[in-house]
Amino acid sequence: MSKRSPSRTPSKPWPTPKPKTAPNRVRFKLHVKLTDTGEVFTVPNCCRKTTVSELKTRIELIAGIPIEFLRLSYLDKVDLQDKTTVKRNNILPETTLTLSIWPYQGWPELVKAAVSGDIYRIQSAVFRHFVTLPQIPHRLFSALFISAHRGKLAAVCFLLEKGADIKGQTPSGRRVVHAAAASCSKRCLEELYAAGGFEDMPDSMEVASILERRSMQYLSYFQWKLRTVNMSLKHLMHLNELHPYQxxxxxxxxxxxxxxxxxxxxxxxxxxxxxxxxxxxxxxxxxxxxxxxxxxxxxx
Structure with a gap:
């Protein structure tokens, strides 16, 4: 007599695994400490494929310092190369990078003076005895960029009186108004608007891509205010211009x-x-x- 084989229950299909995000596309934050002033900034939306040059471009608006004299290092004092990535330098998420200023031509003293907002320190840092005449406009613009980001209204007015180029740009295309909008310095933005800082400014979203929503609202408001200067609005419309129901x-x-x-x-x-x-x-x-x-x- 043959034994009856026990009935087998149909096996359940294996659950389909959820799609995982690629390791190179995972977003995280990086912290940056400015050694000259002791300030700490946070750079969001970083990934392993982010290059050092992209980090410096973001830090320019977050820290309010022009990109041409920024230096980044990690775990030691060796400068990170601009073309290398976060993965290449073995930078871990949520770690702190060291940010320093180019040590030549008195740039660290200029940054410290502009951050403090002291007019006498700014004047002595800009007009140094070893600074040649062609270097003064660049130093005035850099001090104005940093002071506008920190919201130092007195320093901004002083630098504008000394002839700082309000329409100047950094190598990445940022203006002084972008630095003031990044920190939501409304009083500085009003002073820059009165001095013509919003004239001939390109409407490029890539230039201000790091700005937050509130900062973009400040920029849009002053751009709209500039466009409506020469517009004349009628208080009362003629009856012929109204619709029948008006x-x-x-x-x-x-x-x-x-x-x-x-x-x-x-x-x-x-x-x-x-x-x-x-x-x-x-x-x-x-x-x-x-x-x-x-x-x-x-x-x-």
Missing amino acids: HFDSQQRTWQRGPYGQMYMVEVKQRDPIHLPKITSLRPSGSPTLSNVKTTYTAI
């Missing part, structure tokens, strides 16, 4: 209770549409308004 104001008593309201259909909407049905009827203008309905006028 000849009379529906907020006036003569419109609500006079013969003009009878030319319109009254659409009565309930305040609670779940319990009460929608009612649409032709209501004369002089009839009283119910307390539990909302009345709107639409043209026939």
Whole structure:
């Protein structure tokens, strides 16, 4: 007598694994410490493929220091090469990089003076005895860029009086107004706007791609303000320019209770549409308004 083989239950299919994010595309933060001032900044949205040059471009707006004299190092004092990536330099997420200033031509002293906002220190750092005449405009622009980012209004006014180029750009294409908008310095932005800092500025989103939403709102506001300077708005429009339903104001008593309201259909909407049905009827203008309905006028 043959033994009956036990019935086998059908095996369940293996669950499909969820797609994982590639390791090179995982986003994380990096911290940067400026050794000359002791400030610590956070650079968001970094990945393993981010190059050192891209990091410096982001740090320019986050730290408010022009990119041409920035130096980055990690775990030692050796400068990171611009073309290398985060993965190449074995930089771990959430770690702190060392940011330093180019040590020649008095740039560290200029950065410290601009960060402090002290006018006397800025004047002595810009007009040094070894600085030649062609170098002064560049130093004035750099000090203005840093002071506008820190919100030092007195230093900004002083540098503008000394002839700092308000329309100058860093090698990455950033202006002084971008630095002021990155820190949401409204008073500095108003001073820069009065000095013509928003004139001939390209509307490029790539230039200000690191700015937050509030900073972009400040830039958009002052750009709109510049475009509307020469616009003349009429306070009252002529009757020939109005539409037929604009000849009379529906907020006036003569419109609500006079013969003009009878030319319109009254659409009565309930305040609670779940319990009460929608009612649409032709209501004369002089009839009283119910307390539990909302009345709107639409043209026939």
